[in-house]
Amino acid sequence: xxxxxxxxxxxxxxxxxxxxxxxxxxxxxxxxxxxxxxxxxxxxxxxxxxxxxxxxxxxxxxxxxxxxxxxxxxxxxxxxxxxxxxxxxxxxxxxxxxxxxxxxxxxxxxxxxxxxxxxxxxxxxxxxxxxxxxxxxxxxxxxxxxxxxxxxxxxxxxxxxxxxxxxxxxxxxxxxxxxxxxxxxxxxxxxxxxxxxxxxxxxxxxxxxxxxxxxxxxxxxxxxxxxxxxxxxxxxxxxxxxxxxxxxxxxxxxxxxxxxxxxxxxxxxxxxxxxxxxxxxxxxxxxxxxxxxxxxxxxxxxxxxxxxxxxxxxxxxxxxxxxxxxxxxxxxxxxxxxxxxxxxxxxxxxxxxxxxxxxxxxxxxxxxxxxxxxxxxxxxxxxxxxxxxxxxxxxxxxxxxxxxxxxxxxxxxxxxxxxxxxxxxxxxxxxxxxxxxxxxxxxxxxxxxxxxxxxxxxxxxxxxxxxxxxxxxxxxxxxxxxxxxxxxxxxxxxxxxxxxxxxxxxxxxxxxxxxxxxxxxxxxxxxxxxxxxxxxxxxxxxxxxxxxxxxxxxxxxxxxxxxxxxxxxxxxxxxxxxxxxxxxxxxxx
Numbered sequence: 001x002x003x004x005x006x007x008x009x010x011x012x013x014x015x016x017x018x019x020x021x022x023x024x025x026x027x028x029x030x031x032x033x034x035x036x037x038x039x040x041x042x043x044x045x046x047x048x049x050x051x052x053x054x055x056x057x058x059x060x061x062x063x064x065x066x067x068x069x070x071x072x073x074x075x076x077x078x079x080x081x082x083x084x085x086x087x088x089x090x091x092x093x094x095x096x097x098x099x100x101x102x103x104x105x106x107x108x109x110x111x112x113x114x115x116x117x118x119x120x121x122x123x124x125x126x127x128x129x130x131x132x133x134x135x136x137x138x139x140x141x142x143x144x145x146x147x148x149x150x151x152x153x154x155x156x157x158x159x160x161x162x163x164x165x166x167x168x169x170x171x172x173x174x175x176x177x178x179x180x181x182x183x184x185x186x187x188x189x190x191x192x193x194x195x196x197x198x199x200x201x202x203x204x205x206x207x208x209x210x211x212x213x214x215x216x217x218x219x220x221x222x223x224x225x226x227x228x229x230x231x232x233x234x235x236x237x238x239x240x241x242x243x244x245x246x247x248x249x250x251x252x253x254x255x256x257x258x259x260x261x262x263x264x265x266x267x268x269x270x271x272x273x274x275x276x277x278x279x280x281x282x283x284x285x286x287x288x289x290x291x292x293x294x295x296x297x298x299x300x301x302x303x304x305x306x307x308x309x310x311x312x313x314x315x316x317x318x319x320x321x322x323x324x325x326x327x328x329x330x331x332x333x334x335x336x337x338x339x340x341x342x343x344x345x346x347x348x349x350x351x352x353x354x355x356x357x358x359x360x361x362x363x364x365x366x367x368x369x370x371x372x373x374x375x376x377x378x379x380x381x382x383x384x385x386x387x388x389x390x391x392x393x394x395x396x397x398x399x400x401x402x403x404x405x406x407x408x409x410x411x412x413x414x415x416x417x418x419x420x421x422x423x424x425x426x427x428x429x430x431x432x433x434x435x436x437x438x439x440x441x442x443x444x445x446x447x448x449x450x451x452x453x454x455x456x457x458x459x460x461x462x463x464x465x466x467x468x469x470x471x472x473x474x475x476x477x478x479x480x481x482x483x484x485x486x487x488x489x490x491x492x493x494x495x496x497x498x499x500x501x502x503x504x505x506x507x508x509x510x511x512x513x514x515x516x517x518x519x520x521x522x523x524x525x526x527x528x529x530x531x532x533x534x535x536x537x538x539x540x541x542x543x544x545x546x547x548x549x550x551x552x553x554x555x556x557x558x559x560x561x562x563x564x565x566x567x568x569x570x571x572x573x574x575x576x577x578x579x580x581x582x583x584x585x586x587x588x589x
Contacts, residue, residue: 025283026075033247033589034075035279037302038291039220040241042234045286045298048221050238053100054231055187056206058088059224059305063209063216066090068144068184068194070205075244077207077228080144081128081194085211087186090193092204092231094239095181097157102187114183114190115157118143119165119172125149138169143195145177155183155190179236203290204231205244217305224313225304226253232290242291243304250302251276251322252314257301258341259560261315267563268321269573273586274339274558275300277329280589281336321573329589330577332366337584340557344385345372346454346550348421349580355441355556366581367556369421374565375550382561384451384552391545400429400437403447409433413541414457420535423555424453448547455549457540557581 026034040048058064065087069080083090093100099113121138125131131142131149140153153169156162162174181197182204196204207228208216217224220241227245234240251272259271278300283292285299295302306313330337340352352358352367360368379385391399397410406429415428427439427448439447551559558580566576574586 025280026073028074028076028246033280035245035247035250035283035293036075036230036291037243037245037250038240038286038289038294039225039229039243040239041286041289041291041294042237042240043286043289043294045294045296046289047296048241050234050240052098052238053091053093054220054239054241055089055091055102056208056229057187057219058208059217059219062224063211063213063218064088065208065210066184067207067210068196068204069207070198070203071228071230071244077205079207080149080196081132081142082210083193087193089187090206091185091187092206092239092241093183093185094233095177095183095195095197112188112190113157114185114192115155115161116176117156117159117162118152118154118175118195119162119169120175121151121153121169122171122173123151125151141192141194143197145195145197147198152192152195155192180233182231182233182239200236202232205229206231223303223305223307230290234290240290247276247279248322248326250279252319253302253304254279254300255322256306256314256318257303259318260564261311261313261318263317263564264567265317265321265324266567266571266573266576267560268318269325270558270563270567270576271341271560272322272325273328273330273573273577274341276325276327276589277336277339280329281338325573327588328586330581330584331587332364332581332584336589337366337581338364339581340367340554341560342551342553342555342557343559344375344382344452344551344553344561345555345559346385346452347375348372348423348454349557349559350419350421350423350453350555352556354419354423354425355554366583368582369419369423369555370580370582371421372559372562374569375559375562377565377568378561379550385550385561387451387549387552389448389450389547389549391547393543393545396545399449400447405429405437405439405447406431406435409435411545413539414545416457416460416538416540418535418538422454422534424455450547450549452549452551452553453555454551455547457538457548458542458544458546459548460538460540 028034038046040046040051040054042050064085065083067079067082069078072078091100091102093114096116097113121134121140123134125134128142128149131151135142135151138151138153140151143150143152152175154162154165156165159174166172166174177195177197178199180199180202181195183192184194185192196202205228208218215226217226220229225243226249227243230242230244231239254275255268255272258275259268279293282299285292286294293299303313330339348369348371350369351360352364353360358364358367375385393411397406400406400411409431412430412432415430416424417426419425424444425441427444429437429439441453444453445451558577563576566579577586578584
């Protein structure tokens with residue numbers, strides 16, 4: 001008997017919930033990798049907090065009606081109940097006496113209340129159809145409680161109210177739910193359509209559409225989403241809402257927000273490959289909250305299929321980029337790579353070792369910094385390259401003191417330490433009282449309120465940056481510090497598209513700081529950006545501090561504006577990725 005009870009308990013738990021293993025790739029019965037995205041949560045990286053009530057609405061033309069159930073261990077939807085096609089709006093509520101609104105505004109006052117006391121009708125039901133027929137005869141609803149169907153009536157706000165109502169029903173029991181229960185109601189009413197309570201581990205799932213639509217899109221909190229929705233009450237509190245959908249649908253909801261939706265196809269392909277790699281590498285990032293990935297830039301910006309704006313959301317070209325790279329990821333030595341990307345660098349990325357202490361010698365050599373000669377092509381389109389931030393000495397003092405530095409004194413001078421690639425790795429602030437504060441690379445942007453760590457102050461550099469020119473007779477032409485040429489005669493170059501041709505006409509070189517100059521003539525060259533210090537320390541003082549820089553972001557990985565520029569020059573998505581992550585392979589996951 002004891003053994004049977006244990007088996008029954010295990011079966012009920014399996015029916016209520018089958019949670020994918022943390023960090024494991026979850027593949028449904030169609031062979032699709034499934035992703036869980038947090039849309040409402042107490043997690044600090046999810047902009048929408050937990051909700052008392054969460055509303056859904058069918059996007060007209062993309063499915064109608066709803067199915068209720070749960071997701072199994074492969075994130076396949078298991079149906080328990082459904083509405084008709086005429087029900088296009090539903091709301092999920094935590095089970096307590098609750099006034100709710102169809103609006104998400106916190107200032108909205110609603111007179112619609114759903115009570116937490118119900119009358120349970122006697123009987124057991126092996127199938128939904130049987131329970132639904134009984135519920136209809138009583139004017140009640142079907143509930144799924146601890147792995148079994150029940151029929152319940154009413155949504156009363158007090159036990160006494162339920163007792164009075166029971167006199168008109170006859171036999172029955174007054175019941176509620178646990179603190180993990182959830183009710184689905186027809187939005188704007190107190191009519192319960194379905195109730196779900198499987199305790200702490202319970203996860204209610206809603207899959208839009210009962211008509212067999214080829215694609216579903218459903219409104220939630222101002223955005224349209226593909227896939228289904230999962231709900232649970234973490235620690236018995238308000239609702240966590242999760243979007244559950246195939247990987248490629250998720251990538252479609254990322255690429256157009258992380259990069260311009262109408263940017264060049266090959267740039268969008270590079271973004272799609274990076275986005276896919278990132279989520280596959282971070283499947284358990286927020287598992288303790290019940291989802292894989294957050295929808296903010298702490299993970300990747302995700303807004304599904306967009307909003308009511310016609311210029312917001314996936315475009316034809318962004319969806320083409322996702323489709324043409326389906327299943328493709330970045331790997332290094334056969335393992336998923338750690339990929340990062342930022343808006344722009346201002347001329348060069350930085351070695352991740354200098355930013356985060358990452359081992360870029362043995363473990364992550366592809367995260368070393370690279371000089372970027374392409375970004376500058378789009379300086380006229382990039383608001384963050386170049387940029388300028390100006391402080392008087394008093395304003396700079398105030399700015400730093402607002403961050404808890406230099407109380408009761410003023411700035412005397414700044415000492416900036418540069419990397420070999422020209423990025424600021426450390427700033428020592430020397431104060432008038434003789435003390436100093438050291439600002440590490442991870443705090444430079446926030447302390448000085450600047451967009452990147454690639455800047456000079458008052459135009460002060462660590463030394464003159466020489467511009468290359470045509471070597472005079474007898475001078476050597478060095479190639480990648482690994483050898484030298486006697487001349488360019490008989491030499492060939494490989495273009496970004498892979499074409500091979502002899503060196504002819506005007507040739508150009510790229511310096512270590514990212515400047516581009518003609519190989520020949522006076523050697524003055526044409527520089528696309530202001531000279532940047534290359535290694536060393538600079539000390540700056542004065543009545544004014546002018547920060548002049550370029551780029552926006554943490555300075556590691558792929559530059560999105562650089563990818564755009566490379567695509568315009570004819571590079572492919574794969575070539576863009578291997579430029580920014582040297583030594584990696586673009587392959588199927």
